[in-house]
Amino acid sequence: MDAGSRLQNRTPRKRRKMQRVTMMDVAKLAQVSPSTVSLYLRKPAAVSPAAGQEIARAISTLGYVPNLVAGGLAAASSKVVSIIVPSIRNAFFAETVSTLQSELAAEGLQVILGHSEYGEDQEEALVRTALAWAPAAVVLTGLSHSPETRKLLRASGVPVVEMWEIGGEPIDMAVGFSHPQVGASAARHLLSKGRRRVAFLGARMQEDHRAAKRASGFAEEIGRTAGTASCAIINHPGAATVEAGSLLLNRAMQQVPNLDGIACSNDLVALGALFECQRQGIAVPDKIAVVGFGDLDFSASCIPSLTTIRPSGDLIGKEVARLILTGIDGGRPAGASRVIDTGHVLIERRST
Amino acid sequence: MDAGSRLQNRTPRKRRKMQRVTMMDVAKLAQVSPSTVSLYLRKPAAVSPAAGQEIARAISTLGYVPNLVAGGLAAASSKVVSIIVPSIRNAFFAETVSTLQSELAAEGLQVILGHSEYGEDQEEALVRTALAWAPAAVVLTGLSHSPETRKLLRASGVPVVEMWEIGGEPIDMAVGFSHPQVGASAARHLLSKGRRRVAFLGARMQEDHRAAKRASGFAEEIGRTAGTASCAIINHPGAATVEAGSLLLNRAMQQVPNLDGIACSNDLVALGALFECQRQGIAVPDKIAVVGFGDLDFSASCIPSLTTIRPSGDLIGKEVARLILTGIDGGRPAGASRVIDTGHVLIERRST
DNA sequence: GGAGTTCATCGTAGCGCTATGATACGAAAA
DNA sequence: TTTTCGTATCATAGCGCTACGATGAACTCC
Numbered sequence: 129m130d131a132g133s134r135l136q137n138r139t140p141r142k143r144r145k146m147q148r149v150t151m152m153d154v155a156k157l158a159q160v161s162p163s164t165v166s167l168y169l170r171k172p173a174a175v176s177p178a179a180g181q182e183i184a185r186a187i188s189t190l191g192y193v194p195n196l197v198a199g200g201l202a203a204a205s206s207k208v209v210s211i212i213v214p215s216i217r218n219a220f221f222a223e224t225v226s227t228l229q230s231e232l233a234a235e236g237l238q239v240i241l242g243h244s245e246y247g248e249d250q251e252e253a254l255v256r257t258a259l260a261w262a263p264a265a266v267v268l269t270g271l272s273h274s275p276e277t278r279k280l281l282r283a284s285g286v287p288v289v290e291m292w293e294i295g296g297e298p299i300d301m302a303v304g305f306s307h308p309q310v311g312a313s314a315a316r317h318l319l320s321k322g323r324r325r326v327a328f329l330g331a332r333m334q335e336d337h338r339a340a341k342r343a344s345g346f347a348e349e350i351g352r353t354a355g356t357a358s359c360a361i362i363n364h365p366g367a368a369t370v371e372a373g374s375l376l377l378n379r380a381m382q383q384v385p386n387l388d389g390i391a392c393s394n395d396l397v398a399l400g401a402l403f404e405c406q407r408q409g410i411a412v413p414d415k416i417a418v419v420g421f422g423d424l425d426f427s428a429s430c431i432p433s434l435t436t437i438r439p440s441g442d443l444i445g446k447e448v449a450r451l452i453l454t455g456i457d458g459g460r461p462a463g464a465s466r467v468i469d470t471g472h473v474l475i476e477r478r479s480t
Numbered sequence: 481m482d483a484g485s486r487l488q489n490r491t492p493r494k495r496r497k498m499q500r501v502t503m504m505d506v507a508k509l510a511q512v513s514p515s516t517v518s519l520y521l522r523k524p525a526a527v528s529p530a531a532g533q534e535i536a537r538a539i540s541t542l543g544y545v546p547n548l549v550a551g552g553l554a555a556a557s558s559k560v561v562s563i564i565v566p567s568i569r570n571a572f573f574a575e576t577v578s579t580l581q582s583e584l585a586a587e588g589l590q591v592i593l594g595h596s597e598y599g600e601d602q603e604e605a606l607v608r609t610a611l612a613w614a615p616a617a618v619v620l621t622g623l624s625h626s627p628e629t630r631k632l633l634r635a636s637g638v639p640v641v642e643m644w645e646i647g648g649e650p651i652d653m654a655v656g657f658s659h660p661q662v663g664a665s666a667a668r669h670l671l672s673k674g675r676r677r678v679a680f681l682g683a684r685m686q687e688d689h690r691a692a693k694r695a696s697g698f699a700e701e702i703g704r705t706a707g708t709a710s711c712a713i714i715n716h717p718g719a720a721t722v723e724a725g726s727l728l729l730n731r732a733m734q735q736v737p738n739l740d741g742i743a744c745s746n747d748l749v750a751l752g753a754l755f756e757c758q759r760q761g762i763a764v765p766d767k768i769a770v771v772g773f774g775d776l777d778f779s780a781s782c783i784p785s786l787t788t789i790r791p792s793g794d795l796i797g798k799e800v801a802r803l804i805l806t807g808i809d810g811g812r813p814a815g816a817s818r819v820i821d822t823g824h825v826l827i828e829r830r831s832t
Numbered sequence: 833g834g835a836g837t838t839c840a841t842c843g844t845a846g847c848g849c850t851a852t853g854a855t856a857c858g859a860a861a862a
Numbered sequence: 863t864t865t866t867c868g869t870a871t872c873a874t875a876g877c878g879c880t881a882c883g884a885t886g887a888a889c890t891c892c
Contacts, residue, residue, distance in 0.1 A: 161842045196612040197552045198878035201847045216578045226568045241593045260548040370778040426722040513872045550848035553877045
């Protein structure tokens with residue numbers, strides 16, 4: 129078949145003609161070109177007030193909603209930030225994501241959420257789909273990722289922020305604090321209260337590397353002063369819950385005779401330990417001092433109120449947002465400012 | 481200037497040539513056409529095993545990541561579900577979102593998250609941007625929305641699921657339970673325990689309409705048996721926290737002499753009340769019985785363990801996912817199945 | 833008055849993919 | 863042998879928008 133006949137029987141195939149209102153419709157009604165409408169939408173100051181008003185009127189008359197998918201394709205970068213956290217059920221990450229979402233939304237960026245359930249393979253899959261959106265940035269939790277994940281992200285050229293942990297080599301940028309130092313702070317605090325027979329109660333530490341690092345920071349600091357013999361690290365394979373706290377306390381008491389202080393990887397665990405002490409009539413802090421981590425909602429109000437370490441998930445969210453936004457505005461921060469230490473604060477209350 | 485010269489000085493403008501690996505590159509390497517690659521990616525069974533293998537090899541060699549933005553534009557519907565909740569810090573919604581995200585991710589759908597902070601205007605803005613993504617579905621919380629929000633969503637033709645509440649006219653589909661009935665259940669339970677001088681402790685009830693409905697359901701049921709005189713509804717303008725629970729309990733005791741039972745709009749509030757009782761030496765449940773709502777992590781473990789109502793945020797998430805997925809597969813459910821009642825369960829523990 | 837300089841606006845080529853209908857090629861049926 | 867049918871593959875027209883460069887008109891400056 130020759131080109132002629134091929135051309136001949138080419139029929140203009142019709143496509144599901146969306147009756148979506150397009151920018152073209154707005155342009156026609158406002159008597160300007162589509163480019164002007166696009167320009168108005170992106171930088172209103174660049175079009176004349178007269179035209180601007182006309183366009184605004186047309187938009188509201190037609191109920192025009194811009195198609196960000198098309199915009200993203202044309203601009204080769206969508207107004208999307210992909211956030212991957214281990215679990216959104218975790219109050220820490222919920223707080224960070226919440227703050228981050230607010231800050232980014234204020235600049236017209238959407239948040240796409242994924243959770244990895246502490247699995248590196250799952251994280252890798254999430255990163256893969258995340259990149260498929262040509263996102264403005266990708267936010268990951270922690271510094272431990274599969275080599276493939278790092279490769280993918282590096283190759284993509286997309287700004288990457290790793291949050292909730294510093295102290296290693298970030299892929300691109302990092303915002304967080306040092307987990308070993310958190311453990312050490314807890315240890316020093318217990319030591320300062322004269323405790324020498326202590327334990328660290330953690331949950332899911334095979335997968336939650338950050339919790340594991342808090343534990344080893346704790347053990348190291350204790351070892352320096354009191355010797356390792358009197359420091360146990362107890363792990364609960366399941367999630368960090370109040371119930372896990374009860375179980376862990378009992379195991380700790382078995383393992384460390386005359387236990388007089390515990391640090392918990394999470395305030396929920398600490399609360400569980402507190403409840404268990406109450407149930408067994410163990411005086412807190414007289415007999416056992418308790419330090420938590422997270423400064424959750426209830427920590428100031430429980431009985432006794434909980435000494436804990438506040439990591440400021442909120443501040444992390446804000447800093448991540450700042451990093452992303454300055455990154456998008458052009459100059460990506462270089463050098464030292466690529467890693468931000470948000471620190472941690474020990475809040476002393478009645479439980480120690 | 482005539483058309484000729486216009487044509488003449490048209491230079492092929494170069495555009496920031498992304499060196500992104502495209503489907504075309506894969507096609508070239510695999511010696512097939514781009515359509516075949518696309519087809520393989522969408523329905524692998526439709527291409528021959530030989531071609532499929534060749535394509536798979538090319539994809540992995542090049543590290544090809546499909547561009548979902550382009551795909552979404554071409555297919556006129558992106559693989560995105562937009563979820564809008566009042567607050568992700570709230571454990572209820574965190575649970576639902578988490579479940580929903582997992583279920584949808586399994587089908588290749590992404591979740592875009594927004595939170596409205598209980599503001600209808602903010603919700604409207606979120607819906608507007610959500611629609612700009614041509615999402616596969618939009619998920620909202622509750623049945624109360626601004627008229628403009630309803631109009632936008634109806635006009636868009638996008639499947640809409642409203643969750644966490646039923647008992648009104650949904651925009652499209654709804655999954656949840658009746659909040660007045662939850663209040664009534666709590667009331668009946670307290671009445672069955674012989675309590676007659678009761679209060680409902682709520683937070684943020686101006687904005688949180690669902691909490692307000694639980695309160696009025698509670699008051700109504702109490703009024704039917706014990707008369708309204710002995711039932712107070714106390715509201716805390718701030719968020720539903722443990723601390724609010726303490727404050728609210730004190731106000732309730734002032735307002736209702738010989739208070740002997742409380743229902744709380746949230747387990748955190750109940751926990752605060754429990755702590756306050758402990759602090760003041762008020763016996764629970766002997767003197768005051770406490771019913772919560774939510775069955776949060778700590779509710780089974782606290783002292784005394786908390787009688788509460790479980791709304792199953794998890795189940796809601798699953799059902800919403802099911803509705804969305806069947807909707808996408810073609811036939812949108814009609815009639816009664818557009819509203820799913822996930823019910824609620826009262827879990828009796830030691831606090832009553 | 834002519835040459836520059838702004839400034840607002842416009843025309844249109846892609847962005848990378850999917851959907852549509854066409855087509856090539858065997859196998860089965862006539 | 864011819865016709866029909868099915869299957870695998872292909873070519874290409876958009877999807878709706880943004881970015882690029884062009885075009886005039888209005889000003890400014892010698």
